Amino acid sequence: MRAMSEEYDVAVVGGGLVGAATAWGLAREGCRVALLDEGDRAVRASRGNFALVWVQSKGIGLAPYSAWTVRSSNAWAGFADLLRDETGFDVCFQRPGGFHLCLSDKELETRANALKRLHNQPGAVDIKSEILDRTQLIKMLPDIGPDVVGASFSPLDGHVNSLRLFRTLHTAIAARGVRYLPSHRVEAIAQEGGTFRLATSQGEIRAGRVALAAGNANMRLAPMVGLEAPMRPERGQIVVTERLRPFLHHPTGTLRQTDEGTVMMGDSHEDSTDPSGLTLGVSAKIVERALRAFPLLAGANIVRTWSAIRVMTRDGFPIYDESESHPGAFVVCCHSGVTLAANHALTVAPMIARGALDKSLVAPFSARRFYVQATG
Amino acid sequence: MFKRLADSGKSVALTVDGRPVDCRAGDTVAAALLAAGVDRCRTTPVSGAPRGPYCLMGVCFDCLVTIDGVGSRQACLVPVREGMAVETQSGRREAGR
Numbered sequence: 001m002r003a004m005s006e007e008y009d010v011a012v013v014g015g016g017l018v019g020a021a022t023a024w025g026l027a028r029e030g031c032r033v034a035l036l037d038e039g040d041r042a043v044r045a046s047r048g049n050f051a052l053v054w055v056q057s058k059g060i061g062l063a064p065y066s067a068w069t070v071r072s073s074n075a076w077a078g079f080a081d082l083l084r085d086e087t088g089f090d091v092c093f094q095r096p097g098g099f100h101l102c103l104s105d106k107e108l109e110t111r112a113n114a115l116k117r118l119h120n121q122p123g124a125v126d127i128k129s130e131i132l133d134r135t136q137l138i139k140m141l142p143d144i145g146p147d148v149v150g151a152s153f154s155p156l157d158g159h160v161n162s163l164r165l166f167r168t169l170h171t172a173i174a175a176r177g178v179r180y181l182p183s184h185r186v187e188a189i190a191q192e193g194g195t196f197r198l199a200t201s202q203g204e205i206r207a208g209r210v211a212l213a214a215g216n217a218n219m220r221l222a223p224m225v226g227l228e229a230p231m232r233p234e235r236g237q238i239v240v241t242e243r244l245r246p247f248l249h250h251p252t253g254t255l256r257q258t259d260e261g262t263v264m265m266g267d268s269h270e271d272s273t274d275p276s277g278l279t280l281g282v283s284a285k286i287v288e289r290a291l292r293a294f295p296l297l298a299g300a301n302i303v304r305t306w307s308a309i310r311v312m313t314r315d316g317f318p319i320y321d322e323s324e325s326h327p328g329a330f331v332v333c334c335h336s337g338v339t340l341a342a343n344h345a346l347t348v349a350p351m352i353a354r355g356a357l358d359k360s361l362v363a364p365f366s367a368r369r370f371y372v373q374a375t376g
Numbered sequence: 377m378f379k380r381l382a383d384s385g386k387s388v389a390l391t392v393d394g395r396p397v398d399c400r401a402g403d404t405v406a407a408a409l410l411a412a413g414v415d416r417c418r419t420t421p422v423s424g425a426p427r428g429p430y431c432l433m434g435v436c437f438d439c440l441v442t443i444d445g446v447g448s449r450q451a452c453l454v455p456v457r458e459g460m461a462v463e464t465q466s467g468r469r470e471a472g473r
């Protein structure tokens with residue numbers, strides 16, 4: 001019989017996509033896992049996101065982020081297969097290649113320069129991106145409007161049904177015996193003799209290791225285990241049409257047709273942490289650009305709009321860290337919980353199960369980068 | 377299935393899928409459809425199951441039709457108008473029409 005003082009091998013804090021993917025990966029490694037979550041009213045990016053598995057805009061300013069993203073994109077098909085085998089659910093992962101549409105020559109030039117910068121960074125990986133002019137583009141996207149002058153394309157870009165992914169991960173972790181504990185907001189974490197004691201609103205949870213995967217709340221939690229997670233949450237809005245016959249077979253960075261036929265439009269950025277508000281002007285701007293990109297959407301009905309708070313680290317790049325003062329405590333934090341889900345499940349979770357991050361893969365993502373000047 | 381009351385109002389002409397249908401001022405499009413014997417006005421976007429006006433008060437969304445080119449309108453909430461063109465819908469609508 002195990003000592004009562006250590007109920008779980010790992011306590012994962014945060015039941016969103018990052019936490020659920022990490023918990024699933026840990027359970028696959030044979031760990032006994034508790035997944036601590038807030039309640040139904042938690043601010044939850046996993047229910048509001050845009051569901052891209054996106055490569056082409058990631059990593060300008062930090063080449064390893066681009067490589068890390070490509071790794072996850074490449075692992076995604078296998079990840080989706082594993083989930084389907086375990087749960088019977090298809091998360092509808094597709095990687096037909098994606099576009100970033102440009103509505104003026106200036107936008108196209110800015111885009112081309114951005115990709116050039118990405119490509120020319122030391123240590124850059126090849127994301128096989130190209131810049132297409134209108135003539136080339138219209139062959140692949142026949143419904144673009146006259147304002148579209150061109151686009152960038154990467155064959156590594158794809159998308160998924162993210163609500164189904166969320167449900168599938170929770171089904172998969174339940175089947176693997178992960179203990180899901182909703183309404184267990186973590187108030188304090190202490191480490192005593194190798195055991196972490198997590199004080200929650202519903203009593204104490206004990207575990208040998210702790211993985212903080214609580215999105216923007218990592219900012220509050222990380223200092224409890226001697227780590228930092230500097231965040232800058234922002235609000236994004238999404239506008240969704242009724243279900244339409246398939247007309248768009250590639251996702252774009254701001255507009256995609258889902259497997260179920262709805263068209264999602266998004267990509268707004270507001271400095272707000274109020275998830276319950278919608279700014280009409282922002283929705284209007286989203287739709288205006290969408291109609292210039294695909295004028296045939298003019299007759300489509302809009303059936304839903306929502307806003308959600310993005311998980312965003314201060315520089316936009318992920319944070320993977322392990323604590324020196326509290327050995328066995330980890331932070332797993334990023335903006336792209338969908339894109340990086342395959343990495344969190346198949347690469348990061350096994351590291352946590354082994355008890356140490358693999359520096360050759362994730363050293364560039366330590367939050368120490370925020371304090372480079374202070375530490376010389 | 378449905379019978380009109382004797383003193384219903386003045387005659388209004390509209391078309392359903394191009395076919396002329398006679399109805400009465402004050403009818404909703406859903407009432408006009410039902411009176412004309414059209415009890416299937418759309419099929420669902422996912423399973424293709426047939427649907428017809430049901431609640432007649434704007435809550436079930438089963439009565440969606442295209443009216444004068446605007447898709448997925450609730451037929452039970454729109455009063456008929458002379459010359460109105462109503463189209464039944466089949467599954468997901470096509471973008472651009």
Ligand code: FES
Nearest residue numbers: 430432436437452
């Ligand atoms: S019949 Fe129910 S909404 Fe029209």
